[in-house]
Amino acid sequence: MSVQLELDILRYDPEKDGEPHYQAYSVSCQDEWMVLDAINHLKDHVDTTLSYRWSCHMAVCGSCGMMIDGKPKLACNVSVRDYANRKIRIEPLANFPIERDLVVVQDDFMEKLKRVKPYIIRKEETTVEEGEYKQSPAELKKFKQFTLCINCLCCYAACPQYALMPEFIGPAALTLAHRYNTDSRDQGLAERHKEISKPEGVWECSFTDTCSDACPKHVDPASALQQLKIATTTQWYKELIGMGGK
Amino acid sequence: MAKVNKALFWSLFAAGGTVTAFVFPVLALIALIAAQGGMPDIMGFEQMRGLLANWFGKLVAFGIVSLALWHAAHRLRTALHGLGIRADGVVSFLGYGIALLGTILVGYHLLQI
Amino acid sequence: MPYVRPVSKTTWYLANRSYTIHMINELTSLFVGIFALILLWGIGAVSRGKEAYEAFLANLKGPGMVALLWITTIVVFYHAIAWFKVTPKAMPIQRGEEFVPASVIAGAHYVVWIVLSLVVLILAGAF
Numbered sequence: 001m002s003v004q005l006e007l008d009i010l011r012y013d014p015e016k017d018g019e020p021h022y023q024a025y026s027v028s029c030q031d032e033w034m035v036l037d038a039i040n041h042l043k044d045h046v047d048t049t050l051s052y053r054w055s056c057h058m059a060v061c062g063s064c065g066m067m068i069d070g071k072p073k074l075a076c077n078v079s080v081r082d083y084a085n086r087k088i089r090i091e092p093l094a095n096f097p098i099e100r101d102l103v104v105v106q107d108d109f110m111e112k113l114k115r116v117k118p119y120i121i122r123k124e125e126t127t128v129e130e131g132e133y134k135q136s137p138a139e140l141k142k143f144k145q146f147t148l149c150i151n152c153l154c155c156y157a158a159c160p161q162y163a164l165m166p167e168f169i170g171p172a173a174l175t176l177a178h179r180y181n182t183d184s185r186d187q188g189l190a191e192r193h194k195e196i197s198k199p200e201g202v203w204e205c206s207f208t209d210t211c212s213d214a215c216p217k218h219v220d221p222a223s224a225l226q227q228l229k230i231a232t233t234t235q236w237y238k239e240l241i242g243m244g245g246k
Numbered sequence: 247m248a249k250v251n252k253a254l255f256w257s258l259f260a261a262g263g264t265v266t267a268f269v270f271p272v273l274a275l276i277a278l279i280a281a282q283g284g285m286p287d288i289m290g291f292e293q294m295r296g297l298l299a300n301w302f303g304k305l306v307a308f309g310i311v312s313l314a315l316w317h318a319a320h321r322l323r324t325a326l327h328g329l330g331i332r333a334d335g336v337v338s339f340l341g342y343g344i345a346l347l348g349t350i351l352v353g354y355h356l357l358q359i
Numbered sequence: 360m361p362y363v364r365p366v367s368k369t370t371w372y373l374a375n376r377s378y379t380i381h382m383i384n385e386l387t388s389l390f391v392g393i394f395a396l397i398l399l400w401g402i403g404a405v406s407r408g409k410e411a412y413e414a415f416l417a418n419l420k421g422p423g424m425v426a427l428l429w430i431t432t433i434v435v436f437y438h439a440i441a442w443f444k445v446t447p448k449a450m451p452i453q454r455g456e457e458f459v460p461a462s463v464i465a466g467a468h469y470v471v472w473i474v475l476s477l478v479v480l481i482l483a484g485a486f
Contacts, residue, residue, distance in 0.1 A: 269475065271472075277394075288483055289483055317392075
């Protein structure tokens with residue numbers, strides 16, 4: 001059994017092209033292939049110039065994010081059977097500058113990730129003698145879902161606010177900020193608040209829920225961002241009356 | 247200025263959205279029935295005045311009308327921005343201005359009842 | 360040079376169904392605002408006395424107003440349903456290690472909605 005895929009892949013060579021253009025490929029696929037397998041086959045046997053990122057082939061590394069038939073997905077996570085006998089477009093992740101072919105420039109996200117301080121922040125460290133920080137299963141459950149992010153950037157590709165206003169810190173970075181804010185070991189909410197409460201922080205989010213739709217790991221960033229809006233508002237009111245200590 | 251207070255405007259929007267979700271459908275239905283003339287006793291003057299005469303009724307009415315206006319002002323500001331109207335300062339001033347005016351007016355009217 | 364793809368600031372919401380529905384949801388607030396102004400008008404009429412209020416009711420009966428009230432009623436019902444749909448996302452309730460299912464939270468909202476609506480109908484003199 002084989003599946004025929006008709007692909008229009010967006011190509012761009014920064015040294016030769018002024019603009020990206022589509023190139024058509026036809027691939028005979030094995031039934032059980034993912035779209036990534038089809039692309040790998042193309043590169044190995046048809047067109048070695050095709051550039052793209054990939055690694056684990058099991059939806060944990062977050063490398064192979066791309067627009068498949070207009071939707072941001074992990075190429076290793078999508079079966080070729082879903083697109084049998086149809087012409088579909090393969091493009092680099094939306095809302096990012098194209099480096100080359102299906103490779104996007106991710107520097108903007110990396111910079112934003114740093115700004116939200118995605119690590120445990122303590123006001124007072126406990127000594128080694130005092131023992132480890134203990135956390136109950138219930139305390140872990142509170143934020144566990146938001147730890148599952150693999151930084152694949154599908155949510156940024158799906159977010160219309162990031163498309164219209166690239167200064168928006170964005171779903172994944174803000175979700176990670178919320179992940180640390182709700183970690184019982186963390187004491188850094190007030191410090192992260194400075195970045196999050198900026199106009200380009202959580203307030204840019206208009207709750208279209210498209211980020212959660214796109215997330216291949218079911219992190220539900222939309223939920224994190226709405227919770228973050230409530231937490232940020234609470235912190236804002238607290239600071240207003242001089243009680244913003246935490 | 248309009249951007250710095252996003253926490254304030256957003257919390258008014260969220261409160262307004264919740265309040266209007268709960269009470270606007272039935273209130274709109276009542277207004278519609280009164281307009282169609284189906285139930286002559288509905289929304290009668292004595293009934294309405296009675297409800298709004300005590301301070302609790304005034305508080306509820308004030309909350310509903312004011313929060314609804316702040317909700318609409320904030321959400322329409324976002325919507326217009328999404329439609330490509332980039333004059334955020336003007337839109338904010340007009341929208342929040344109407345909400346503020348409406349808030350003051352409804353308070354004033356309620357105090358007269 | 361990396362290539363930046365242009366995005367239309369005026370028609371982006373037509374690109375897919377999720378975006379279009381989102382824009383429609385945002386625009387429902389127009390009718391929320393309009394109805395709030397109608398309530399303001401009515402309250403103002405009550406404050407001026409019986410004659411002013413009867414005039415207000417007569418105004419509501421005009422064909423233009425009736426049409427507006429039909430649209431407003433439908434739109435605010437839609438707003439309520441859309442709002443209850445997303446509320447669970449903003450307020451997760453954790454009981455021990457489990458979260459209360461979204462359907463339960465939304466369901467509770469609907470129950471309150473129905474009870475509240477009946478109370479308001481009684482207070483307005485419907486029964």
